[in-house]
Every structure is written in structure tokens, then in C-alpha cells.
Amino acid sequence: MKKIAVLTSGGDAPGMNAAIRAVVRKAKVLNIEVIGIYYGYQGLVEGQMTTLQVGDVGSIIQRGGTKLYSARYPDFKQSDVQDQAIANMREAGIEGLIVIGGDGSYRGAMDLVKKGFPCIGIPATIDNDVPGTQYTIGFDTALNTVIDAVDKIRDTATSHENLFIVEVMGRDAGDLALYAGVAAGAGAVIIPEVDFCIEDVIARIKRGEYRGKMYNIIIVAEGVMSGTELARLLKENAGITTRVSVLGHMQRGGSPTGRDRVLASQFGAYAVEALVAGKKGRAIGVRNHEIVDYDLTEAFKKEHATNLALYTLATELSI
Numbered sequence: 673m674k675k676i677a678v679l680t681s682g683g684d685a686p687g688m689n690a691a692i693r694a695v696v697r698k699a700k701v702l703n704i705e706v707i708g709i710y711y712g713y714q715g716l717v718e719g720q721m722t723t724l725q726v727g728d729v730g731s732i733i734q735r736g737g738t739k740l741y742s743a744r745y746p747d748f749k750q751s752d753v754q755d756q757a758i759a760n761m762r763e764a765g766i767e768g769l770i771v772i773g774g775d776g777s778y779r780g781a782m783d784l785v786k787k788g789f790p791c792i793g794i795p796a797t798i799d800n801d802v803p804g805t806q807y808t809i810g811f812d813t814a815l816n817t818v819i820d821a822v823d824k825i826r827d828t829a830t831s832h833e834n835l836f837i838v839e840v841m842g843r844d845a846g847d848l849a850l851y852a853g854v855a856a857g858a859g860a861v862i863i864p865e866v867d868f869c870i871e872d873v874i875a876r877i878k879r880g881e882y883r884g885k886m887y888n889i890i891i892v893a894e895g896v897m898s899g900t901e902l903a904r905l906l907k908e909n910a911g912i913t914t915r916v917s918v919l920g921h922m923q924r925g926g927s928p929t930g931r932d933r934v935l936a937s938q939f940g941a942y943a944v945e946a947l948v949a950g951k952k953g954r955a956i957g958v959r960n961h962e963i964v965d966y967d968l969t970e971a972f973k974k975e976h977a978t979n980l981a982l983y984t985l986a987t988e989l990s991i
């Protein structure tokens with residue numbers, strides 16, 4: 673293998689740049705040229721590509737976002753659009769593609785594999801919802817961003833004895849809300865993987881008030897409902913007044929944590945090795961501290977499973 677390509681796709685995640693850097697530099701070690709594709713699959717179809725030299729990925733390990741830009745591109749589901757992508761890569765002499773993104777991005781990669789083009793997926797999303805890997809690039813950074821925000825909200829909530837609802841991203845997954853809830857000591861955590869019960873949330877708030885807690889913080893994952901909707905339910909069902917804070921896209925930004933940088937570096941290098949070894953249609957992941965590869969289809973055939981033991985712990989510790 674003499675030439676490979678790399679792209680970032682879907683919602684960006686801190687650490688994507690570290691993964692791009694690792695791909696380029698590991699490839700250099702193995703004497704392979706790397707082509708960077710701009711704007712994900714859209715750029716691939718439009719032929720927006722550039723050669724990435726070792727120096728081009730210098731000083732990006734610490735930067736959030738993605739140097740290659742990203743896009744959501746629903747048209748990539750069309751067979752003729754995929755054919756165009758493959759034709760562009762073959763014309764440029766590209767023999768394999770590394771896709772850095774979430775499970776949605778993996779579907780596009782799998783379609784290319786079915787058409788005979790080797791692809792490897794690297795999981796990168798703040799949602800941590802890619803089945804088959806315990807962690808995705810960007811999750812740890814986003815988690816620390818949420819913790820920092822909740823800590824700050826707690827300061828003012830305590831001073832004014834307010835009840836705050838903090839709405840956290842995650843699409844259909846509750847990992848970000850759950851881990852942040854544990855780490856920031858939230859009074860209640862509401863995630864899509866556990867049936868929602870307004871009476872239970874009210875009981876938790878009342879229990880806190882009974883033992884003299886004058887402020888509270890509830891974290892709600894966007895996949896369950898918006899913070900505003902939860903505020904309305906609390907008001908209507910129990911007359912409880914709340915303040916709502918929607919953290920929004922700040923959760924996708926920022927300099928990646930050490931953990932995300934290391935994971936991204938490991939994933940990037942492993943992906944290059946996998947392509948060179950002739951693997952195709954494989955996803956890279958981490959399981960019990962070990963970097964592994966597994967069938968790409970596993971990543972969207974299976975449902976994302978959150979850590980329910982951690983949910984139990986969150987409820988136990990927030991009595």
C-alpha cells in the first residue's frame with residue numbers, strides 16, 4: 673500500500689486533529705503517502721483533497737475541531753454518489769480510506785467496503801455511542817467541559833438557592849449526562865436508557881429539600897427531552913420553579929484532554945497498521961485498555977449500551 677486517505681465526518685469531536693496527525697505520521701513511518709479529504713464524504717465526492725506532509729499536522733494535537741473540516745452528507749446513501757467517491761480515489765491512486773467519525777459515518781464506510789474499497793473506521797464523537805468500543809474520541813473532553821460548566825452553575829445555584837436544570841448533548845445516548853452527573857454530583861440524572869418518571873424526579877428534589885438542601889442541579893440528556901420541557905413538567909406537576917441552562921455546542925469544542933489525545937493517537941496509528949495488514953471494513957475501538965478492531969457492521973447492528981451500574985451509583989450517591 674503506497675497511498676491512503678483520511679477524512680473526518682459528522683459532528684466534530686475534540687481529538688479528531690490528534691487522530692489525523694497520528695494517521696499521517698504513522699503512515700510516514702511505514703513509507704505511505706496520506707491524502708487529506710476536506711468536508712467528509714461531500715469533499716470526497718467533489719474531489720476536495722490535499723497531500724498531508726508530516727509538517728502539515730504539526731501543532732494540531734492540542735486543537736479542537738478538525739483541520740480537515742467536517743460535514744453531514746445524507747446524499748452519500750446514493751449508490752451513484754458512492755461510485756463517484758470511489759472513482760475519485762482510484763484516479764488519485766488512493767488504495768484505502770480511514771474514516772474518523774461516529775456510527776453514521778461508519779455506514780458510508782461500509783457502503784464503500786461493499787463496493788470493494790478498503791475502509792477503516794475510527795470512533796470520534798462526544799456522544800460515546802459507538803457500539804463495540806468503550807470510549808470514543810472526544811467524549812472525555814466533552815465530559816470535562818460539562819463538569820466545568822456544572823461546577824460553575826453550582827456556585828451561583830448555591831448562592832441564590834436555585835434549582836438548575838442543565839441540558840446536555842448526546843443525541844440518543846445518555847453517557848455524557850450520566851458520567852457528568854456522577855462527576856459533578858448532580859441531584860438527578862435523566863438519560864434515554866432509563867424510563868423517565870417525573871414523580872421520581874420530584875421525589876428526589878423534595879427529599880433533598882427535606883434534608884435541608886437549598887439548591888439542586890438536575891442533568892437531563894437531550895435525548896429524553898429539552899431542559900425547558902422538564903422545567904415545564906416540574907412546574908405543572910409540583911409547582912417547582914427552575915432555571916434552565918442549555919450547554920449546546922460548547923460541548924463539542926475545546927482543546928482535547930490528555931486522555932482523548934492519547935486515545936486518538938493510538939486509534940490513528942492502529943488504523944494505518946490495519947489497512948497495511950490488508951484489513952477492510954473494520955472499526956477500531958478500545959476494550960479494557962486494549963486497542964482492538966472489529967467488524968464495522970457491529971457498530972450499527974448493535975444498540976449502544978450505557979453503563980447502567982454507573983446510573984445506579986449516580987442515584988445512590990445523590991440521596
Ligand code: F6P
Pocket residue numbers: 683774797798799841842843894924
Ligand atoms: O453527535 C454529536 C452531536 O453534538 C450530538 O450530541 C447532537 O445531538 C448533534 O451532534 C447536534 O448536531 P448539529 O450540530 O448538526 O446540530
